[in-house]
Amino acid sequence: MSQTATLLVIDDEPQIRKFLRISLASQGYKVLEAENGTQGLAQAALGKPDLVVLDLGLPDMDGQQVLRELRQWSTVPVMVLSVRASEVQKVDALDAGANDYVTKPFGIQEFLARVRALLRQVPQRGSAPACVSIGPLTVDLALRRVTLEDADVTLTRKEYALLAQLASHPGRVITQQQLLKDIWGPTHVGDTHYLRIVVGHLRQKLGDDPMAPRFIATEAGVGYRLLAPVQ
Known part of the structure; x- marks a missing residue:
């Protein structure tokens, strides 16, 4: 360089x-x-x-x-x-x-x-976007701020960590095991109920219907995906 x-x-x-x-x-x-x-x-x-x-x-x-x-x-x-x-x-x-x-x-x-x-050094992969918007939802990873319809959404530490992981790779499925390892630690990769609880709380705060998701999609038996941002 x-x-x-x-x-x-x-x-x-x-x-x-x-x-x-x-x-x-x-x-x-x-x-x-x-x-x-x-x-x-x-x-x-x-x-x-x-x-x-x-x-x-x-x-x-x-x-x-x-x-x-x-x-x-x-x-x-x-x-x-x-x-x-x-x-x-x-x-x-x-x-x-x-x-x-x-x-x-x-x-x-x-x-x-x-x-x-x-x-x-050449980075092995490109940087994730610092700010992701999906319709009315915006996740600002740099400022650790989440807004819905321009109003701040208050999240717990685990809820934010989960959303940030998904927002770092919009449109990609992140496995349950990877999310559990990154957020709870390697000793909790089998504790999928932790993940279900946090995802449920996060969906409630975002007003996201799991049957017709706007933001967080479930890939049954695999993991979760943040729906690709609107271009």
């Missing part, structure tokens, strides 16, 4: 952001900045960066949470840049979808080399 790439730096320390902005700009990169996780997710959706540099110690949410939410709708390469140096923290970040992990303090030349290496 050429050095006209756009990088997003999510870090609450102004001096770190300034240092990285100057260093990256000197190499020809365009730099976007965010001082917290909420801003970072919004910038990631709107600015469409080629690489995200993410601090874990953010004021509004942990960087691990930012990474998990980002991975619901984007495959952009992510470099974690953090003072947290424990092996557990590194493994957690990499398992959550980080592509690289650099601990502070760091050498700028090594950092730039790692940036170049990540920018050379």
Whole structure:
């Protein structure tokens, strides 16, 4: 990738952001900045960066949470840049979808080399849309906002996680086992009643009739599908 790439730096320390902005700009990169996780997710959706540099110690949410939410709708390469140096923290970040992990303090030349290496990587699959609309239903994955007829819909954490999974792959069937593994964990892949309950509650809140669905279709014995968005 050429050095006209756009990088997003999510870090609450102004001096770190300034240092990285100057260093990256000197190499020809365009730099976007965010001082917290909420801003970072919004910038990631709107600015469409080629690489995200993410601090874990953010004021509004942990960087691990930012990474998990980002991975619901984007495959952009992510470099974690953090003072947290424990092996557990590194493994957690990499398992959550980080592509690289650099601990502070760091050498700028090594950092730039790692940036170049990540920018050379080609994503194995395209990014899911950051915002999906199906008739009156809109799921904004970047802002974690669901609206129906322009009114906010209040969902539980599990209900939102389920809808976000389906919205990340509109029109595609997501198996029961995959949904249970991703939302409840690998030890619950057989607990299909959990899934039925949450789907039922979600349908009630969306006013979706399972016999004539507008939004969520059941593929009997297989899984669920968010009906393809209207073009």
